[in-house]
Amino acid sequence: MSQLTARQLGFALGAEVTGIDLSKPLNDLKRREILDAWHKHLVLVFPGQDLSAEEQIAFSRNFGALEDNESLPYYRDPAHKEILLVTNKQIGGKPSETRNTGRNWHADLTYTTRPAKGSLLLCKEKPAVGGDTMWANLYLAYETLSAPLRDFLDRLEAIHDFSLVKGVEQRDPEKVAELKRRNPPVAHAVVKAHPETGRKSLFLGQRIRGFVGMTEEESAPILAFLNQHATSPEFVYRHRWSVKDLVMWDNRCTLHVALPDFDQTKTRHMTRTSLLGEVTGRVLEEGAAPQKEALLQTIASVS
Ligand SMILES: O=C(O)CCC(=O)C(=O)O
Ligand SMILES: [Fe+2]
Known part of the structure:
Protein backbone atom coordinates (compact mmCIF):
# COMPACT_ATOMS: atom_id res chain seq x y z
CA MET A 1 0.00 0.00 0.00
CA SER A 2 1.24 3.48 -0.83
CA GLN A 3 2.01 6.02 1.88
CA LEU A 4 2.83 8.75 -0.59
CA THR A 5 0.47 11.68 -0.12
CA ALA A 6 0.01 14.70 -2.36
CA ARG A 7 -1.72 17.66 -0.69
CA GLN A 8 -2.74 20.43 -3.03
CA LEU A 9 -1.06 23.75 -2.18
CA GLY A 10 -2.59 26.09 -4.74
CA PHE A 11 -5.75 26.07 -6.83
CA ALA A 12 -3.85 26.45 -10.11
CA LEU A 13 -0.81 24.30 -9.34
CA GLY A 14 1.46 22.95 -6.61
CA ALA A 15 1.22 20.01 -4.23
CA GLU A 16 3.18 18.91 -1.17
CA VAL A 17 4.33 15.31 -1.31
CA THR A 18 5.07 13.53 1.95
CA GLY A 19 5.62 9.92 3.04
CA ILE A 20 8.76 9.41 1.02
CA ASP A 21 12.52 9.65 1.65
CA LEU A 22 14.16 10.81 -1.57
CA SER A 23 17.62 9.68 -0.47
CA LYS A 24 16.48 6.05 -0.92
CA PRO A 25 16.18 4.36 -4.33
CA LEU A 26 12.67 4.57 -5.83
CA ASN A 27 10.73 1.53 -6.91
CA ASP A 28 8.69 1.65 -10.14
CA LEU A 29 5.40 2.16 -8.35
CA LYS A 30 6.63 5.18 -6.37
CA ARG A 31 8.25 6.62 -9.47
CA ARG A 32 4.96 6.27 -11.36
CA GLU A 33 3.03 7.85 -8.48
CA ILE A 34 5.38 10.83 -8.42
CA LEU A 35 5.12 11.23 -12.19
CA ASP A 36 1.31 11.12 -12.04
CA ALA A 37 1.28 13.74 -9.26
CA TRP A 38 3.76 15.87 -11.24
CA HIS A 39 1.60 15.79 -14.36
CA LYS A 40 -1.44 16.72 -12.31
CA HIS A 41 0.04 19.43 -10.07
CA LEU A 42 3.04 20.64 -12.20
CA VAL A 43 5.03 21.69 -9.12
CA LEU A 44 5.78 19.19 -6.34
CA VAL A 45 7.21 20.21 -2.99
CA PHE A 46 8.98 17.46 -1.02
CA PRO A 47 9.67 18.83 2.47
CA GLY A 48 12.39 17.57 4.84
CA GLN A 49 14.74 16.11 2.22
CA ASP A 50 18.30 16.33 3.55
CA LEU A 51 20.01 15.27 0.32
CA SER A 52 23.68 15.25 -0.60
CA ALA A 53 24.62 16.33 -4.14
CA GLU A 54 24.91 12.65 -5.12
CA GLU A 55 21.47 11.89 -3.70
CA GLN A 56 19.86 14.84 -5.45
CA ILE A 57 21.43 13.69 -8.72
CA ALA A 58 20.34 10.07 -8.18
CA PHE A 59 16.73 11.06 -7.37
CA SER A 60 16.58 13.42 -10.36
CA ARG A 61 17.79 10.67 -12.73
CA ASN A 62 14.60 8.71 -12.05
CA PHE A 63 12.86 11.16 -14.35
CA GLY A 64 15.33 11.34 -17.21
CA ALA A 65 18.86 12.24 -18.25
CA LEU A 66 20.32 15.32 -16.59
CA GLU A 67 21.60 18.58 -18.01
CA ASP A 68 25.34 19.03 -17.69
CA ASN A 69 24.72 22.80 -17.69
CA GLU A 70 27.07 23.36 -20.62
CA SER A 71 25.10 26.51 -21.52
CA LEU A 72 25.99 27.97 -18.07
CA PRO A 73 29.34 26.34 -17.28
CA TYR A 74 30.57 28.96 -14.80
CA TYR A 75 27.82 28.39 -12.27
CA ARG A 76 28.13 24.64 -11.83
CA ASP A 77 29.17 22.87 -8.66
CA PRO A 78 32.86 22.23 -9.42
CA ALA A 79 32.51 18.64 -8.20
CA HIS A 80 29.24 17.83 -10.05
CA LYS A 81 28.49 19.24 -13.49
CA GLU A 82 24.83 18.22 -13.08
CA ILE A 83 24.39 20.68 -10.19
CA LEU A 84 23.91 24.38 -10.76
CA LEU A 85 24.52 26.54 -7.69
CA VAL A 86 21.86 29.18 -7.23
CA THR A 87 23.46 31.03 -4.38
CA ASN A 88 24.43 34.39 -2.95
CA LYS A 89 27.39 32.88 -1.09
CA GLN A 90 30.74 34.34 -2.02
CA ILE A 91 32.69 32.26 -4.50
CA GLY A 92 36.45 32.82 -4.63
CA GLY A 93 36.06 35.96 -2.54
CA LYS A 94 33.57 37.50 -5.00
CA PRO A 95 29.79 37.75 -4.88
CA SER A 96 28.23 34.77 -6.66
CA GLU A 97 27.06 35.48 -10.19
CA THR A 98 23.90 33.44 -9.60
CA ARG A 99 22.75 35.54 -6.65
CA ASN A 100 20.08 37.10 -8.90
CA THR A 101 19.16 34.05 -10.95
CA GLY A 102 15.58 33.84 -12.13
CA ARG A 103 14.46 37.40 -11.42
CA ASN A 104 12.07 37.56 -14.36
CA TRP A 105 9.34 35.13 -15.36
CA HIS A 106 10.90 32.29 -17.35
CA ALA A 107 11.18 28.60 -17.96
CA ASP A 108 14.70 27.17 -17.64
CA LEU A 109 17.04 27.15 -20.64
CA THR A 110 14.49 28.34 -23.21
CA TYR A 111 17.31 30.41 -24.74
CA THR A 112 18.70 27.08 -25.97
CA THR A 113 17.13 24.83 -28.62
CA ARG A 114 16.65 22.25 -25.86
CA PRO A 115 14.89 23.80 -22.84
CA ALA A 116 14.89 21.75 -19.65
CA LYS A 117 12.04 19.27 -19.26
CA GLY A 118 11.95 20.06 -15.57
CA SER A 119 14.14 21.26 -12.73
CA LEU A 120 14.63 20.16 -9.13
CA LEU A 121 15.71 22.83 -6.68
CA LEU A 122 16.82 22.00 -3.14
CA CYS A 123 16.96 24.64 -0.44
CA LYS A 124 20.15 24.30 1.61
CA GLU A 125 20.17 27.65 3.44
CA LYS A 126 17.81 30.57 3.49
CA PRO A 127 17.15 33.85 5.28
CA ALA A 128 14.55 33.87 8.05
CA VAL A 129 12.02 35.69 5.87
CA GLY A 130 11.42 35.75 2.12
CA GLY A 131 13.41 34.50 -0.83
CA ASP A 132 10.15 33.07 -2.21
CA THR A 133 9.64 31.57 -5.66
CA MET A 134 6.44 31.75 -7.72
CA TRP A 135 5.23 29.40 -10.45
CA ALA A 136 2.46 29.99 -13.02
CA ALA A 147 -10.60 31.00 -29.62
CA PRO A 148 -9.46 33.53 -32.27
CA LEU A 149 -6.40 34.49 -30.21
CA ARG A 150 -5.54 30.82 -29.61
CA ASP A 151 -5.77 30.18 -33.37
CA PHE A 152 -3.41 33.07 -34.04
CA LEU A 153 -0.91 31.92 -31.38
CA ASP A 154 -1.03 28.29 -32.54
CA ARG A 155 0.94 29.30 -35.65
CA LEU A 156 3.39 31.71 -34.01
CA GLU A 157 7.01 31.32 -32.91
CA ALA A 158 8.77 33.48 -30.33
CA ILE A 159 12.41 34.59 -30.23
CA HIS A 160 14.04 33.62 -26.91
CA ASP A 161 17.17 35.58 -26.13
CA PHE A 162 19.79 34.99 -23.40
CA SER A 163 20.53 38.75 -23.32
CA LEU A 164 17.11 39.27 -21.74
CA VAL A 165 17.95 37.27 -18.62
CA GLU A 174 33.68 38.50 -20.46
CA LYS A 175 31.73 35.51 -19.21
CA VAL A 176 28.48 37.07 -20.39
CA ALA A 177 29.93 37.67 -23.87
CA GLU A 178 30.94 34.00 -24.01
CA LEU A 179 27.50 32.89 -22.78
CA LYS A 180 25.87 35.00 -25.50
CA ARG A 181 28.11 33.36 -28.10
CA ARG A 199 -2.40 19.18 -23.20
CA LYS A 200 -1.57 22.45 -24.96
CA SER A 201 0.03 25.35 -23.14
CA LEU A 202 1.52 28.74 -23.82
CA PHE A 203 5.30 28.79 -23.91
CA LEU A 204 6.33 32.36 -23.16
CA GLY A 205 8.10 34.43 -20.50
CA GLN A 206 10.12 37.61 -20.14
CA ARG A 207 13.21 36.46 -22.04
CA ILE A 208 11.51 36.90 -25.39
CA ARG A 209 12.44 39.57 -27.90
CA GLY A 210 9.36 39.27 -30.10
CA PHE A 211 7.66 36.98 -32.57
CA VAL A 212 9.23 35.53 -35.70
CA GLY A 213 8.28 37.55 -38.79
CA MET A 214 6.78 40.39 -36.77
CA THR A 215 8.27 43.77 -35.89
CA GLU A 216 9.18 44.73 -32.34
CA GLU A 217 6.34 47.29 -32.39
CA GLU A 218 3.81 44.58 -33.27
CA SER A 219 5.24 42.00 -30.89
CA ALA A 220 5.70 44.09 -27.74
CA PRO A 221 2.05 44.75 -26.80
CA ILE A 222 0.95 41.19 -27.60
CA LEU A 223 3.82 39.74 -25.59
CA ALA A 224 3.16 42.07 -22.67
CA PHE A 225 -0.52 41.10 -22.64
CA LEU A 226 0.23 37.37 -22.82
CA ASN A 227 2.86 37.44 -20.07
CA GLN A 228 0.62 39.49 -17.85
CA HIS A 229 -2.29 37.13 -18.50
CA ALA A 230 -0.15 34.02 -17.92
CA THR A 231 1.15 35.26 -14.58
CA SER A 232 -2.09 36.63 -13.18
CA PRO A 233 -2.50 35.76 -9.52
CA GLU A 234 -5.16 33.10 -10.12
CA PHE A 235 -2.68 31.02 -12.15
CA VAL A 236 0.16 31.35 -9.63
CA TYR A 237 1.46 29.40 -6.64
CA ARG A 238 3.92 31.20 -4.35
CA HIS A 239 6.29 29.00 -2.38
CA ARG A 240 7.74 30.07 0.95
CA TRP A 241 10.80 27.89 1.27
CA SER A 242 11.95 25.89 4.26
CA VAL A 243 15.44 24.45 4.41
CA LYS A 244 15.41 20.88 2.97
CA ASP A 245 12.47 21.52 0.65
CA LEU A 246 13.06 19.97 -2.73
CA VAL A 247 10.80 21.45 -5.40
CA MET A 248 10.39 19.68 -8.72
CA TRP A 249 8.66 21.59 -11.51
CA ASP A 250 7.57 20.85 -15.02
CA ASN A 251 9.30 23.40 -17.17
CA ARG A 252 7.15 22.68 -20.25
CA CYS A 253 3.90 24.00 -18.83
CA THR A 254 4.95 26.49 -16.12
CA LEU A 255 6.88 29.72 -15.70
CA HIS A 256 8.69 30.72 -12.52
CA VAL A 257 10.32 33.74 -10.95
CA ALA A 258 12.64 34.05 -7.93
CA LEU A 259 11.71 37.05 -5.81
CA PRO A 260 14.35 39.37 -4.30
CA ASP A 261 12.12 39.75 -1.22
CA PHE A 262 14.79 39.14 1.39
CA ASP A 263 17.78 40.63 3.18
CA GLN A 264 20.55 40.17 0.62
CA THR A 265 23.22 40.11 3.35
CA LYS A 266 21.77 36.78 4.55
CA THR A 267 22.68 33.52 2.83
CA ARG A 268 20.31 31.91 0.36
CA HIS A 269 21.84 28.74 -1.08
CA MET A 270 20.06 26.36 -3.44
CA THR A 271 21.24 23.47 -5.61
CA ARG A 272 19.52 22.71 -8.91
CA THR A 273 19.44 19.74 -11.22
CA SER A 274 17.62 19.95 -14.56
CA LEU A 275 16.16 17.22 -16.71
CA LEU A 276 17.29 17.24 -20.29
CA GLY A 277 14.47 18.29 -22.59
CA GLU A 278 13.70 17.55 -26.20
CA VAL A 279 15.02 19.72 -29.01
CA THR A 280 12.04 21.95 -29.72
CA GLY A 281 13.70 25.13 -30.96
CA ARG A 282 15.89 26.28 -33.80
CA VAL A 283 18.65 28.84 -34.06
CA LEU A 284 17.38 31.87 -35.94
CA GLU A 285 18.63 33.12 -39.23
CA GLU A 286 19.18 36.85 -39.86
CA GLY A 287 16.08 38.95 -40.51
CA ALA A 288 13.72 36.79 -38.42
CA ALA A 289 12.27 39.99 -36.99
CA PRO A 290 11.71 42.58 -39.73
CA GLN A 291 12.19 46.27 -39.01
CA LYS A 292 9.17 48.55 -39.12
CA GLU A 293 11.12 50.90 -41.43
CA ALA A 294 11.66 48.11 -43.95
CA LEU A 295 7.94 47.32 -43.99
CA LEU A 296 7.10 50.99 -44.48
CA GLN A 297 9.28 50.92 -47.61
CA THR A 298 6.74 48.57 -49.18
CA ILE A 299 4.20 51.44 -49.20
CA ALA A 300 6.61 53.47 -51.29
CA SER A 301 7.04 50.62 -53.75
CA VAL A 302 3.30 49.93 -54.23
CA SER A 303 2.01 53.49 -54.36
O1 LIG B 1 16.20 30.67 -6.75
C1 LIG B 1 15.07 30.36 -7.09
O2 LIG B 1 14.12 30.38 -6.33
C2 LIG B 1 14.81 29.94 -8.50
C3 LIG B 1 15.87 30.39 -9.42
C4 LIG B 1 15.65 29.83 -10.79
O3 LIG B 1 15.08 30.44 -11.64
C5 LIG B 1 16.10 28.46 -11.06
O4 LIG B 1 16.80 27.87 -10.24
O5 LIG B 1 15.74 27.93 -12.12
FE1 LIG C 1 14.79 29.20 -13.39
Whole structure:
Protein backbone atom coordinates (compact mmCIF):
# COMPACT_ATOMS: atom_id res chain seq x y z
CA MET A 1 0.00 0.00 0.00
CA SER A 2 1.24 3.48 -0.83
CA GLN A 3 2.01 6.02 1.88
CA LEU A 4 2.83 8.75 -0.59
CA THR A 5 0.47 11.68 -0.12
CA ALA A 6 0.01 14.70 -2.36
CA ARG A 7 -1.72 17.66 -0.69
CA GLN A 8 -2.74 20.43 -3.03
CA LEU A 9 -1.06 23.75 -2.18
CA GLY A 10 -2.59 26.09 -4.74
CA PHE A 11 -5.75 26.07 -6.83
CA ALA A 12 -3.85 26.45 -10.11
CA LEU A 13 -0.81 24.30 -9.34
CA GLY A 14 1.46 22.95 -6.61
CA ALA A 15 1.22 20.01 -4.23
CA GLU A 16 3.18 18.91 -1.17
CA VAL A 17 4.33 15.31 -1.31
CA THR A 18 5.07 13.53 1.95
CA GLY A 19 5.62 9.92 3.04
CA ILE A 20 8.76 9.41 1.02
CA ASP A 21 12.52 9.65 1.65
CA LEU A 22 14.16 10.81 -1.57
CA SER A 23 17.62 9.68 -0.47
CA LYS A 24 16.48 6.05 -0.92
CA PRO A 25 16.18 4.36 -4.33
CA LEU A 26 12.67 4.57 -5.83
CA ASN A 27 10.73 1.53 -6.91
CA ASP A 28 8.69 1.65 -10.14
CA LEU A 29 5.40 2.16 -8.35
CA LYS A 30 6.63 5.18 -6.37
CA ARG A 31 8.25 6.62 -9.47
CA ARG A 32 4.96 6.27 -11.36
CA GLU A 33 3.03 7.85 -8.48
CA ILE A 34 5.38 10.83 -8.42
CA LEU A 35 5.12 11.23 -12.19
CA ASP A 36 1.31 11.12 -12.04
CA ALA A 37 1.28 13.74 -9.26
CA TRP A 38 3.76 15.87 -11.24
CA HIS A 39 1.60 15.79 -14.36
CA LYS A 40 -1.44 16.72 -12.31
CA HIS A 41 0.04 19.43 -10.07
CA LEU A 42 3.04 20.64 -12.20
CA VAL A 43 5.03 21.69 -9.12
CA LEU A 44 5.78 19.19 -6.34
CA VAL A 45 7.21 20.21 -2.99
CA PHE A 46 8.98 17.46 -1.02
CA PRO A 47 9.67 18.83 2.47
CA GLY A 48 12.39 17.57 4.84
CA GLN A 49 14.74 16.11 2.22
CA ASP A 50 18.30 16.33 3.55
CA LEU A 51 20.01 15.27 0.32
CA SER A 52 23.68 15.25 -0.60
CA ALA A 53 24.62 16.33 -4.14
CA GLU A 54 24.91 12.65 -5.12
CA GLU A 55 21.47 11.89 -3.70
CA GLN A 56 19.86 14.84 -5.45
CA ILE A 57 21.43 13.69 -8.72
CA ALA A 58 20.34 10.07 -8.18
CA PHE A 59 16.73 11.06 -7.37
CA SER A 60 16.58 13.42 -10.36
CA ARG A 61 17.79 10.67 -12.73
CA ASN A 62 14.60 8.71 -12.05
CA PHE A 63 12.86 11.16 -14.35
CA GLY A 64 15.33 11.34 -17.21
CA ALA A 65 18.86 12.24 -18.25
CA LEU A 66 20.32 15.32 -16.59
CA GLU A 67 21.60 18.58 -18.01
CA ASP A 68 25.34 19.03 -17.69
CA ASN A 69 24.72 22.80 -17.69
CA GLU A 70 27.07 23.36 -20.62
CA SER A 71 25.10 26.51 -21.52
CA LEU A 72 25.99 27.97 -18.07
CA PRO A 73 29.34 26.34 -17.28
CA TYR A 74 30.57 28.96 -14.80
CA TYR A 75 27.82 28.39 -12.27
CA ARG A 76 28.13 24.64 -11.83
CA ASP A 77 29.17 22.87 -8.66
CA PRO A 78 32.86 22.23 -9.42
CA ALA A 79 32.51 18.64 -8.20
CA HIS A 80 29.24 17.83 -10.05
CA LYS A 81 28.49 19.24 -13.49
CA GLU A 82 24.83 18.22 -13.08
CA ILE A 83 24.39 20.68 -10.19
CA LEU A 84 23.91 24.38 -10.76
CA LEU A 85 24.52 26.54 -7.69
CA VAL A 86 21.86 29.18 -7.23
CA THR A 87 23.46 31.03 -4.38
CA ASN A 88 24.43 34.39 -2.95
CA LYS A 89 27.39 32.88 -1.09
CA GLN A 90 30.74 34.34 -2.02
CA ILE A 91 32.69 32.26 -4.50
CA GLY A 92 36.45 32.82 -4.63
CA GLY A 93 36.06 35.96 -2.54
CA LYS A 94 33.57 37.50 -5.00
CA PRO A 95 29.79 37.75 -4.88
CA SER A 96 28.23 34.77 -6.66
CA GLU A 97 27.06 35.48 -10.19
CA THR A 98 23.90 33.44 -9.60
CA ARG A 99 22.75 35.54 -6.65
CA ASN A 100 20.08 37.10 -8.90
CA THR A 101 19.16 34.05 -10.95
CA GLY A 102 15.58 33.84 -12.13
CA ARG A 103 14.46 37.40 -11.42
CA ASN A 104 12.07 37.56 -14.36
CA TRP A 105 9.34 35.13 -15.36
CA HIS A 106 10.90 32.29 -17.35
CA ALA A 107 11.18 28.60 -17.96
CA ASP A 108 14.70 27.17 -17.64
CA LEU A 109 17.04 27.15 -20.64
CA THR A 110 14.49 28.34 -23.21
CA TYR A 111 17.31 30.41 -24.74
CA THR A 112 18.70 27.08 -25.97
CA THR A 113 17.13 24.83 -28.62
CA ARG A 114 16.65 22.25 -25.86
CA PRO A 115 14.89 23.80 -22.84
CA ALA A 116 14.89 21.75 -19.65
CA LYS A 117 12.04 19.27 -19.26
CA GLY A 118 11.95 20.06 -15.57
CA SER A 119 14.14 21.26 -12.73
CA LEU A 120 14.63 20.16 -9.13
CA LEU A 121 15.71 22.83 -6.68
CA LEU A 122 16.82 22.00 -3.14
CA CYS A 123 16.96 24.64 -0.44
CA LYS A 124 20.15 24.30 1.61
CA GLU A 125 20.17 27.65 3.44
CA LYS A 126 17.81 30.57 3.49
CA PRO A 127 17.15 33.85 5.28
CA ALA A 128 14.55 33.87 8.05
CA VAL A 129 12.02 35.69 5.87
CA GLY A 130 11.42 35.75 2.12
CA GLY A 131 13.41 34.50 -0.83
CA ASP A 132 10.15 33.07 -2.21
CA THR A 133 9.64 31.57 -5.66
CA MET A 134 6.44 31.75 -7.72
CA TRP A 135 5.23 29.40 -10.45
CA ALA A 136 2.46 29.99 -13.02
CA ASN A 137 0.33 27.40 -14.82
CA LEU A 138 0.70 27.86 -18.59
CA TYR A 139 -1.99 25.31 -19.48
CA LEU A 140 -4.57 27.52 -17.79
CA ALA A 141 -3.07 30.59 -19.42
CA TYR A 142 -3.67 29.06 -22.87
CA GLU A 143 -7.06 27.58 -22.11
CA THR A 144 -8.47 30.88 -20.84
CA LEU A 145 -7.70 32.82 -24.05
CA SER A 146 -10.39 33.40 -26.67
CA ALA A 147 -10.60 31.00 -29.62
CA PRO A 148 -9.46 33.53 -32.27
CA LEU A 149 -6.40 34.49 -30.21
CA ARG A 150 -5.54 30.82 -29.61
CA ASP A 151 -5.77 30.18 -33.37
CA PHE A 152 -3.41 33.07 -34.04
CA LEU A 153 -0.91 31.92 -31.38
CA ASP A 154 -1.03 28.29 -32.54
CA ARG A 155 0.94 29.30 -35.65
CA LEU A 156 3.39 31.71 -34.01
CA GLU A 157 7.01 31.32 -32.91
CA ALA A 158 8.77 33.48 -30.33
CA ILE A 159 12.41 34.59 -30.23
CA HIS A 160 14.04 33.62 -26.91
CA ASP A 161 17.17 35.58 -26.13
CA PHE A 162 19.79 34.99 -23.40
CA SER A 163 20.53 38.75 -23.32
CA LEU A 164 17.11 39.27 -21.74
CA VAL A 165 17.95 37.27 -18.62
CA LYS A 166 17.40 39.86 -15.92
CA GLY A 167 20.58 41.04 -14.19
CA VAL A 168 22.88 39.59 -16.85
CA GLU A 169 24.51 43.01 -17.25
CA GLN A 170 25.67 42.83 -13.61
CA ARG A 171 27.69 39.68 -14.27
CA ASP A 172 31.29 39.45 -15.46
CA PRO A 173 31.22 41.00 -18.99
CA GLU A 174 33.68 38.50 -20.46
CA LYS A 175 31.73 35.51 -19.21
CA VAL A 176 28.48 37.07 -20.39
CA ALA A 177 29.93 37.67 -23.87
CA GLU A 178 30.94 34.00 -24.01
CA LEU A 179 27.50 32.89 -22.78
CA LYS A 180 25.87 35.00 -25.50
CA ARG A 181 28.11 33.36 -28.10
CA ARG A 182 27.12 29.94 -26.79
CA ASN A 183 23.45 30.88 -26.70
CA PRO A 184 22.40 32.81 -29.82
CA PRO A 185 18.68 33.73 -30.08
CA VAL A 186 16.42 30.75 -30.79
CA ALA A 187 12.82 30.32 -31.96
CA HIS A 188 10.25 28.22 -30.11
CA ALA A 189 6.58 27.68 -30.88
CA VAL A 190 4.38 29.89 -28.69
CA VAL A 191 1.95 27.02 -28.13
CA LYS A 192 3.22 23.55 -27.38
CA ALA A 193 1.46 20.26 -26.67
CA HIS A 194 2.98 18.61 -23.61
CA PRO A 195 4.70 15.41 -24.79
CA GLU A 196 3.31 13.37 -21.89
CA THR A 197 -0.12 14.83 -21.14
CA GLY A 198 -0.94 15.99 -24.69
CA ARG A 199 -2.40 19.18 -23.20
CA LYS A 200 -1.57 22.45 -24.96
CA SER A 201 0.03 25.35 -23.14
CA LEU A 202 1.52 28.74 -23.82
CA PHE A 203 5.30 28.79 -23.91
CA LEU A 204 6.33 32.36 -23.16
CA GLY A 205 8.10 34.43 -20.50
CA GLN A 206 10.12 37.61 -20.14
CA ARG A 207 13.21 36.46 -22.04
CA ILE A 208 11.51 36.90 -25.39
CA ARG A 209 12.44 39.57 -27.90
CA GLY A 210 9.36 39.27 -30.10
CA PHE A 211 7.66 36.98 -32.57
CA VAL A 212 9.23 35.53 -35.70
CA GLY A 213 8.28 37.55 -38.79
CA MET A 214 6.78 40.39 -36.77
CA THR A 215 8.27 43.77 -35.89
CA GLU A 216 9.18 44.73 -32.34
CA GLU A 217 6.34 47.29 -32.39
CA GLU A 218 3.81 44.58 -33.27
CA SER A 219 5.24 42.00 -30.89
CA ALA A 220 5.70 44.09 -27.74
CA PRO A 221 2.05 44.75 -26.80
CA ILE A 222 0.95 41.19 -27.60
CA LEU A 223 3.82 39.74 -25.59
CA ALA A 224 3.16 42.07 -22.67
CA PHE A 225 -0.52 41.10 -22.64
CA LEU A 226 0.23 37.37 -22.82
CA ASN A 227 2.86 37.44 -20.07
CA GLN A 228 0.62 39.49 -17.85
CA HIS A 229 -2.29 37.13 -18.50
CA ALA A 230 -0.15 34.02 -17.92
CA THR A 231 1.15 35.26 -14.58
CA SER A 232 -2.09 36.63 -13.18
CA PRO A 233 -2.50 35.76 -9.52
CA GLU A 234 -5.16 33.10 -10.12
CA PHE A 235 -2.68 31.02 -12.15
CA VAL A 236 0.16 31.35 -9.63
CA TYR A 237 1.46 29.40 -6.64
CA ARG A 238 3.92 31.20 -4.35
CA HIS A 239 6.29 29.00 -2.38
CA ARG A 240 7.74 30.07 0.95
CA TRP A 241 10.80 27.89 1.27
CA SER A 242 11.95 25.89 4.26
CA VAL A 243 15.44 24.45 4.41
CA LYS A 244 15.41 20.88 2.97
CA ASP A 245 12.47 21.52 0.65
CA LEU A 246 13.06 19.97 -2.73
CA VAL A 247 10.80 21.45 -5.40
CA MET A 248 10.39 19.68 -8.72
CA TRP A 249 8.66 21.59 -11.51
CA ASP A 250 7.57 20.85 -15.02
CA ASN A 251 9.30 23.40 -17.17
CA ARG A 252 7.15 22.68 -20.25
CA CYS A 253 3.90 24.00 -18.83
CA THR A 254 4.95 26.49 -16.12
CA LEU A 255 6.88 29.72 -15.70
CA HIS A 256 8.69 30.72 -12.52
CA VAL A 257 10.32 33.74 -10.95
CA ALA A 258 12.64 34.05 -7.93
CA LEU A 259 11.71 37.05 -5.81
CA PRO A 260 14.35 39.37 -4.30
CA ASP A 261 12.12 39.75 -1.22
CA PHE A 262 14.79 39.14 1.39
CA ASP A 263 17.78 40.63 3.18
CA GLN A 264 20.55 40.17 0.62
CA THR A 265 23.22 40.11 3.35
CA LYS A 266 21.77 36.78 4.55
CA THR A 267 22.68 33.52 2.83
CA ARG A 268 20.31 31.91 0.36
CA HIS A 269 21.84 28.74 -1.08
CA MET A 270 20.06 26.36 -3.44
CA THR A 271 21.24 23.47 -5.61
CA ARG A 272 19.52 22.71 -8.91
CA THR A 273 19.44 19.74 -11.22
CA SER A 274 17.62 19.95 -14.56
CA LEU A 275 16.16 17.22 -16.71
CA LEU A 276 17.29 17.24 -20.29
CA GLY A 277 14.47 18.29 -22.59
CA GLU A 278 13.70 17.55 -26.20
CA VAL A 279 15.02 19.72 -29.01
CA THR A 280 12.04 21.95 -29.72
CA GLY A 281 13.70 25.13 -30.96
CA ARG A 282 15.89 26.28 -33.80
CA VAL A 283 18.65 28.84 -34.06
CA LEU A 284 17.38 31.87 -35.94
CA GLU A 285 18.63 33.12 -39.23
CA GLU A 286 19.18 36.85 -39.86
CA GLY A 287 16.08 38.95 -40.51
CA ALA A 288 13.72 36.79 -38.42
CA ALA A 289 12.27 39.99 -36.99
CA PRO A 290 11.71 42.58 -39.73
CA GLN A 291 12.19 46.27 -39.01
CA LYS A 292 9.17 48.55 -39.12
CA GLU A 293 11.12 50.90 -41.43
CA ALA A 294 11.66 48.11 -43.95
CA LEU A 295 7.94 47.32 -43.99
CA LEU A 296 7.10 50.99 -44.48
CA GLN A 297 9.28 50.92 -47.61
CA THR A 298 6.74 48.57 -49.18
CA ILE A 299 4.20 51.44 -49.20
CA ALA A 300 6.61 53.47 -51.29
CA SER A 301 7.04 50.62 -53.75
CA VAL A 302 3.30 49.93 -54.23
CA SER A 303 2.01 53.49 -54.36
O1 LIG B 1 16.20 30.67 -6.75
C1 LIG B 1 15.07 30.36 -7.09
O2 LIG B 1 14.12 30.38 -6.33
C2 LIG B 1 14.81 29.94 -8.50
C3 LIG B 1 15.87 30.39 -9.42
C4 LIG B 1 15.65 29.83 -10.79
O3 LIG B 1 15.08 30.44 -11.64
C5 LIG B 1 16.10 28.46 -11.06
O4 LIG B 1 16.80 27.87 -10.24
O5 LIG B 1 15.74 27.93 -12.12
FE1 LIG C 1 14.79 29.20 -13.39
